[in-house]
Amino acid sequence: MTPPLDMSRRQFLTAASVTAAAALLAGCAPGTVPGSNTTTLQFWHLLSGGDGVTMSQLLDTANSAQSAYRIRPTVLAWGTPYYTKLAMAGAGGRAPDVAIMHATRTVGWAPGGLLDRWDTDRLAELGIDSSTFPKPIWEKGFVGKDMYSIALDAHPFVAMFNTDICDAAGVLDSDGRLAETSSPEEFLDQLRTIGGKAEGHALSYGYLGDGAQMWRLFYTFYSQHGGAMELPEGGKAVIDKDAAVESLTLMRTLLDGEIALAQADYGSAVAEFATGKSGMLFTGVWELRTMQNAKIPFDATMIPTLYGTPAVYADSHSFVLPHQTNADEKKRDLTYRFVADMLKGSFGWAEAGHIPAFLPVTESPEYADLVPQANYAEAAQHVVYDPTAWFTGSGSNFQSEFGAAVQGVLLSGDDPAAAIDRFEARVNTLLRQPNPADPEGTFAS
Template sequence: MASHHLARPRTAAAGPPTSPGPGITRRQMLLGSLAAVGGVAAASSLAGCSPATASAAGVNELAYWHLLSGGDGINMAGLVEDVNAMDHGYQATQTVLAWGAPYYTKLAMASVGGRSPDVAIMHASRVAGYAPGGLLDPWDLDLLAEFGVQESDFLERVWAKGGLEGEQFSIALDSHPFVMMYNLDVAEQAGALGPDGQLAPIESPEQFLEVARAMQAVTGKHGLSYGYLGDGAQMWRLFYTFYKQHDAEFDLSGPRAEVDQDAAVASLEFIQQLLDGTIATQSGDYGTAVSEFMSGESGLFFTGVWELPTAINSGLRFDAQPIPTLFGTPAAYADSHAFTLPHQSSPDPEQRRASYEFVADLLKNSFGWAEAGHIPAFQPVVQSPDYQNLIPQAHYAPAAEILNYDPEAWFTGSGSDFQNYFLETVQGVYLNGSDPADGFNAFVRRVNVQLDKPNPV
């Protein structure tokens, strides 16, 4: 049987904010607390010198904004501390802002008002709404290559997501897809493991239902944990995974959404089959699903890679993989945290050069980000022997090769209202067994209302 030992990340958790675990430094605890607080929190790096002494020493002081809270925030603080300690002529100071709309609003206002940070994290799915309005500066790929980072270091679709009209507006740090975790003990008792000790291939909707029911017979509660109640993002992640597995397009480039209704209805009907009270509860929220799987009350779990530290800390024997291809085309919903250059009217050349080196250093040293669950975008890290020995990360890493970002429009992407529109119009399909065609058509109508509006930024 394959080994399922997992390297323990530096973070206590990579998903929603949690209490810092044992072994976390006072500095990490402070930064994690700052990151979890709404509004703005500035966190000076404690590696080396303060910004004041950095300036006196002729070091480029870099302002770095991001929206990473909880365990992700602690982990990012550690990565910044590590690269600052490399003494490459910069000292990055983090500013952590509240996730979602508050972050993106403040980032836009900073760009318009001439108070932009040197570097900022954005979700790759949000770049299309910001770059056309002049809020982001394009990357100089020749300069980036001087620091050892180039297009060939990234998967094609991950790199392409940062491009717009021939220019590159973001450089991905990671991809964080929707994946499937599974309880090894439950899977073994259900007869679902293959000879390699991993889940045997599942290749059709009928086979998935059969495996999930076999696992429910073992747990006595549910075969699958999937929480969505009141959570449009969770609803959309699963729907869009199945929708894209039908090789269906969701095109928002014109005045009206171009969609495949048959694929949408088939995807929603299958989700209704899953939410039958036996395979999965019909009315579970995200927290309930996490708790259920971590306590051994289900065998399968649809979740994001950000829950890896939670699973590790639970002590569960588990593994993970891309969600099985049930409808013909390998596909997974995902987004990426990506580095951007918020617009500056007259950027200082040396400051910009230091910003490029800072980003390159973070990319090259993103193994710690991988330990916490995210799939590094910088492929030399993924292809390293150390990463290949990380289980289950190496088992679900192929999800990055089949990822699908949100349909491209100014109002889509993580932290936008797009997924809330899906919640408002389609939750009844999940919860009450409402007609899938009616729910999906209502969603498309809501999307078309947005397409009639101009991009506010």
């Protein structure tokens, strides 16, 4: 995460110097396993729960498959604690050899020198290039002309559906897939039909106090209108207000108390679907294990394209090179090899629900047999990320600001147009503020 929005440049640099000292001590640890030619690589990530277990398994596989390197992982708390510590380590130039970041966060870091660039030629030598990634995912790794992140996956917002309930409602096609709908009216009719066969609601969707949840669904619908939200540094937000209001209005319509519970938090929505009481759930692919463990009959698909353009909100867990003042070239070479090994061995990451970014994995016969993952794999071709700005991205204050501006629309029927105006005003305030990681504005120039 970029430093908190209320952190001044002086505070940021002071914190950086303190953390850099700690990082310097950590950096003095031996880089080679005693008695061998194996080099230890420090790897930071923020994955916990089921994702953390899966990542540990992937790392064990990578470590045991060769003897050139050994990964030593450090797991830190998701969100602000992780990004703040990683930013401080990068500012000190003695960061870990490699780390996981959300792809949406790199634009706030790269211009301030907190990340080192990836050499695309070196990656190509290892079989990693634009031909092995979906176009939107590969392109998201770049800030300007330089690559700063390499996606391990895409984790989109999807629709999970209870196959028994939907079959009873007659909304499945001959292949057992959810029948296609192409307009808000068709989708609402489908949901009402599903609701007639569900013990609870047709749709489970939790949003209370959760700006990220509100933003994920809103930006999916907004992007399906065919345009992107633009946040030019030092300028004013470019928002299609008609599309924004229409998207927010549809969200409110879904929360009518019959299609979906009018007031629900994320945990309640997941629980309703996991106990077989609802017909559909809007959630991230990270809940796949939850539903498998619940042993309910379910499948998953992209959220229907209701406004003409296939689009689904997503982010990517991506590999980055936190800045090191004097990078060890041997360790850097091995870091490239490690990342290539992880991408090529990411089938296990697919089993956890995420869509591997490396196309040879998702285009393999083994992946085609992976259900329901293969049924939403196409989402990788249609992912939309947060609008590009230093203050956006997963776990950012931007998503919280959105939630604060629009929750009243969903909760108590406030005016959608006024809510979008509030959001736009707050974003314009943020756009006038300099990136704390780049106070001199080098990126803008």
